[in-house]
Amino acid sequence: MNSTEPQDFIRERIAEDLQNGRFGGKVITRFPPEPNGYLHIGHAKAISADFGIARDFGGHCNLRFDDTNPTKEEQEYVDMIEHDIRWLGYDWGDNLFFASDYFEQLYQWAVQLIKDGKAYVDDLSADEIREYRGTLTEPGRESPYRNRSVEENLDLFARMRAGEFPDGSRVLRAKIDMASGNLNLRDPVMYRIRHATHHRTGDAWCIYPMYDWAHGQSDSIEGVTYSLCSMEYEDHRPLYDWFCDQLGIHHPQQIEFARLNLTNTVMSKRKLLQLVNEGIVAGWDDPRMPTLSGLRRRGYTPEAIRDFCDRVGLAKKQNLIELALLEHCLREDLNKRARRVMAVLRPLKVMIENYPAGQVEELDAVNNPEDDAQGTRKAPFTRELWIEQSDFMENPPKKFFRLSPGTEVRLRWAYIIKCVGVDKDAEGNVTQIRCTYDPATRGAQPTDRKVKGTLHWVSAQHALPAEIRLYDTLFLAPKPDEDENWKQKINPNSLEVVKHAYVEPSLAETQPLTHYQFERTGYFTVDPDSKPGALVFNRTVSLKDAWGKIEKQAE
RNA sequence: UGGGGUAUGGUGCAAUGGUAGCACACCGGCCUUUGGAGCCGUGGAUUGAGGUUCGAAUCCUUGUACCCCAGCCA
Numbered sequence: 001m002n003s004t005e006p007q008d009f010i011r012e013r014i015a016e017d018l019q020n021g022r023f024g025g026k027v028i029t030r031f032p033p034e035p036n037g038y039l040h041i042g043h044a045k046a047i048s049a050d051f052g053i054a055r056d057f058g059g060h061c062n063l064r065f066d067d068t069n070p071t072k073e074e075q076e077y078v079d080m081i082e083h084d085i086r087w088l089g090y091d092w093g094d095n096l097f098f099a100s101d102y103f104e105q106l107y108q109w110a111v112q113l114i115k116d117g118k119a120y121v122d123d124l125s126a127d128e129i130r131e132y133r134g135t136l137t138e139p140g141r142e143s144p145y146r147n148r149s150v151e152e153n154l155d156l157f158a159r160m161r162a163g164e165f166p167d168g169s170r171v172l173r174a175k176i177d178m179a180s181g182n183l184n185l186r187d188p189v190m191y192r193i194r195h196a197t198h199h200r201t202g203d204a205w206c207i208y209p210m211y212d213w214a215h216g217q218s219d220s221i222e223g224v225t226y227s228l229c230s231m232e233y234e235d236h237r238p239l240y241d242w243f244c245d246q247l248g249i250h251h252p253q254q255i256e257f258a259r260l261n262l263t264n265t266v267m268s269k270r271k272l273l274q275l276v277n278e279g280i281v282a283g284w285d286d287p288r289m290p291t292l293s294g295l296r297r298r299g300y301t302p303e304a305i306r307d308f309c310d311r312v313g314l315a316k317k318q319n320l321i322e323l324a325l326l327e328h329c330l331r332e333d334l335n336k337r338a339r340r341v342m343a344v345l346r347p348l349k350v351m352i353e354n355y356p357a358g359q360v361e362e363l364d365a366v367n368n369p370e371d372d373a374q375g376t377r378k379a380p381f382t383r384e385l386w387i388e389q390s391d392f393m394e395n396p397p398k399k400f401f402r403l404s405p406g407t408e409v410r411l412r413w414a415y416i417i418k419c420v421g422v423d424k425d426a427e428g429n430v431t432q433i434r435c436t437y438d439p440a441t442r443g444a445q446p447t448d449r450k451v452k453g454t455l456h457w458v459s460a461q462h463a464l465p466a467e468i469r470l471y472d473t474l475f476l477a478p479k480p481d482e483d484e485n486w487k488q489k490i491n492p493n494s495l496e497v498v499k500h501a502y503v504e505p506s507l508a509e510t511q512p513l514t515h516y517q518f519e520r521t522g523y524f525t526v527d528p529d530s531k532p533g534a535l536v537f538n539r540t541v542s543l544k545d546a547w548g549k550i551e552k553q554a555e
Numbered sequence: 556u557g558g559g560g561u562a563u564g565g566u567g568c569a570a571u572g573g574u575a576g577c578a579c580a581c582c583g584g585c586c587u588u589u590g591g592a593g594c595c596g597u598g599g600a601u602u603g604a605g606g607u608u609c610g611a612a613u614c615c616u617u618g619u620a621c622c623c624c625a626g627c628c629a
Contacts, residue, residue, distance in 0.1 A: 008568085034629055069628065126627055133625060137557045140625090171627055181558035183625055192627035211629045232623055235559055256560090258622095263566085311578065313568045315561095318622050322566050325579050335592060342589095370592070401590070410588055445588070454588050519589045546590040 008314035010049070010255055014057060014226060017253075023225040027059030030224050031085070031092075032099075032215065034066045035077035035199070037269040038284045038291045039084045041305070041326070045260040048309035049228055051090040062222055063092040067100045068214045070198035078199070080284075084292040089302045099209075099218045100200045106209050106217055107161065109247055110172060110190060114153045118246050119190060120146055121156040122173050129171075132178075133186050139179035140186045146175065160193055163206045167193050172207075176242065184239045188212055216240040219252045227252045230259040231316060260312060261320045264473035265290045266481050280490060281474070287527075287538050288474045288494050298471065299515055299525025299540030304333040323473065327541050334515055334523045334540070339367045339374060342412065342456040343503040343518040343537075345468055347386040349432040349460065352417060355383040360459075363443070365413045377506050381414050384460040386502050391455045392433055394422060399550055401453035403433065409453040412519060416441040416451050456519045463502035466535040469527065470496040508532060515540070 006012035018025055031050040033039065039047075054061040063085065067073050085092075113119035122145045124132065134140030148156075157172055159165065172191040180186055190213040195206045219227045227240075234256045244251040261267065266275075267290060275281045275289070284291050287298035295305065308329040312321055342365075361381045367374040387403070396404040403409045408418045421434035440446065472494045480486045507516075512528045522542035530536040 012571095032629090036629085066629065072628075129627075130625070135557085135625060139557085168627065183558075185558095186625085189627055194627085208627095210627075215629085231560070233629095235624055237559095258561085311567080315568070317561055317567090319567065322580070325567075328579060331592090340589075340591095369589085399590090412588065414588095416588095443588080451588090453590080456589075517589085517591080520591065521589090522591095543589080543591050548590090550590085 009316070010226075010228065010257060010314055011053060011056065013255065014053065018057070026223075026225055027054055027057035028062070028223055028225045029054045029059065029228060030062040030064050030219060030222065032064050032066045033081050034069070034072070035074060035081060036069070036072040037077060037273065038293055039081055040267060040272065040291045041262060041295065042260040042267050042290075044088060044292065044305050045309050045312060046228070046230070047085060047088060047090060048306060049257065049314055053226070053228070059225070060095060061090070061092060062095040062097055062224065064097040064099065064218060064222065066211070066215065067098055067198070067200060068209050068211065070194060070196040070208060073199055075199045080293070087296060087302055088292065089306060097218070097222060098200055099214045100198060102214070102218050102221055103201060103205055103209070105221060106214060109217060110213070111154065111157065113174065113246060114157060115150055116246065117150060117175065119172055119174050120148055120153050121160065122146070122171050123169070126168060129189070133183065134178070136183070142178050143173075143187070146187070160191065160207050161205070163195070165193055167195055169193060174243070182235055182238055184212065184236050185242070188239060212236055212239050213243065216243050216252070216254075217247075217249070220244060220250045223250060224252045227254045229254060229256055231256045256316065257314050258316050258319055261318075262290060262326065263320060263323045263478040264475050264480070265323075266475070266486060268481075271481065271486070274487070280487070287469070287471050296513070297528065298538055299523060300330055301333050301515070304330040307333065320479065330541050331523070334517065336370050338515040338517040338523055340365075340369070340519050341504055341507060341516045342379065342458055343466070343468070343501060343521065343524070344386045344388050344456065344458050344463070345498050345501045345521065346389040347500070347502055348389045348392055348430065350385045350387050350417070350435055350457070351432055352383050352385070352435050352437050353420065354436045357383050359383065360461075363413045379413055379504060379506070380459045380462045382459040382461050385411070385457045386460055386463055387433075387455055387457050392419075392430070394430065397554070402455060403453070408449075408451050409455055410441075410451050411457050412454050414442065414457070415439065416446065456521075458502050458504050462505045464505055464507060464535060466501045466503045466507075466537060468498040468501045468524070468537045468539065470498060470539045503535065503537075507535060510535070517543070
């Protein structure tokens with residue numbers, strides 16, 4: 001990739017800064033997750049921006065956990081987040097940091113601001129602070145504690161740290177402007193008292209810094225040059241700048257961009273947590289979830305997700321990306337790499353009357369027509385086969401190129417067969433199709449006639465039973481969280497379990513997370529629940545289905 | 556009604572005063588031992604109104620719409 005070719009407004013701006021020698025030509029970014037939940041596809045966009053921009057300009061990206069709220073954060077999330085970022089294909093080298101590592105420095109800087117008369121201890125309650133803050137249209141009022149002496153502030157702040165006061169009794173606030181139109185500047189809270197055990201610092205602290213006070217200063221300590229974040233922090237930038245300016249420390253440039261929104265899903269941590277806690281999905285890694293762990297289990301590849309992030313671009317406009325784009329990126333990637341294999345989801349027995357009973361032919365099947373390097377495999381062919389129920393119709397409509405009484409069809413990698421009879425049970429259900437095969441057509445096209453349809457199949461004698469999980473979007477509506485009743489819009493058919501499918505014998509020893517294309521059906525990935533003898537596959541995404549479209553149009 | 560931000564085909568992103576382009580989606584065709592993939596093609600957009608200019612998506616004026624902000628969350 002060309003390193004200084006701008007592709008978006010952020011890269012454009014950095015390229016310009018570089019020309020002007022800002023930051024001494026350095027480009028250092030950071031990805032700052034809070035360890036209080038799992039990463040999702042929206043984070044992938046941020047990761048792609050933070051790491052991708054650093055890479056493109058020859059700089060580096062730090063991974064820094066914004067762990068300033070001990071009541072919400074856990075080590076489990078730290079581990080999972082690291083795992084997901086690595087899986088996505090990004091590397092932070094030695095640059096793993098935690099905001100909690102800077103607590104002492106932050107405290108010292110707070111003392112400095114107090115000494116400069118720029119911060120004070122406030123005894124107002126949370127409710128009172130809210131009242132004093134004013135509203136969107138009316139200015140706030142100054143706290144009666146705003147003009148305490150430096151000495152008193154210093155003493156009180158030290159005692160806050162020492163644990164002399166209960167939770168919520170006091171806070172440290174910056175002294176800025178209670179009349180500002182920007183609410184973030186109305187004396188923002190810097191520290192609150194929380195007698196809580198932190199996942200890394202344990203009980204060393206009982207006062208914890210707020211985001212605005214911790215984030216910019218952490219960036220500064222790390223020498224970050226560009227602090228990229230989402231649009232809702234635009235209003236916080238004046239405060240970010242104010243803190244750095246008052247302290248006279250290295251001052252990174254904060255740049256905001258629009259977060260990713262995707263159709264047919266919800267993305268907020270709160271809603272994802274609800275889906276998990278209320279058992280609507282099976283967990284954070286349920287294949288229907290937009291979490292990276294869910295997408296991974298579903299069968300998405302890091303390459304596809306990175307490509308998606310590249311195509312989505314970076315801008316400031318509110319957006320809603322169609323799921324179709326993500327799926328396109330996935331299919332494009334899987335098409336090149338997934339081994340082709342035959343699997344029958346809803347089996348229908350075919351008996352080839354003129355094929356010798358007991359005979360087994362090992363036919364050559366190409367593993368991936370897009371990639372010769374993937375070689376070939378053997379597919380056993382016998383007198384009794386399974387084909388897909390949907391590949392047979394007793395009374396077919398026009399343009400149905402599959403099997404029906406009297407018609408011919410090719411069996412992939414094998415022979416052309418002709419349907420000569422249909423067996424039914426007492427209720428009239430088709431139980432078996434009787435066919436004949438043309439021995440001259442093994443792997444070759446007949447010269448005297450044209451046979452259009454090709455079906456996939458498995459030998460009944462050799463087929464392996466498998467469970468196949470068919471997933472659809474969790475929501476049918478493009479914007480499910482448009483209204484408050486988003487949970488009622490959940491797609492009742494987002495998961496369909498096919499218990500008795502058959503797959504070809506070459507899959508006997510397949511391992512979890514291996515990707516396949518089931519020919520004519522879709523891309524499937526081996527679920528972690530799968531074991532030899534009890535195979536389980538997840539449908540990652542279906543193949544584009546031209547027949548399905550014809551059917552729909554006919555309706 | 557305070558502050559901040561954003562408006563380009565259905566969706567997303569470009570065009571930085573000089574032919575509005577790309578991708579996905581859609582529609583049509585070709586090809587096909589996956590009705591897959593691939594290939595070719597059609598249609599469709601500058602938020603409204605004024606203005607500046609030879610020329611405006613871009614500059615100016617003025618509307619309109621949408622998003623974010625009143626956590627001791629991040």
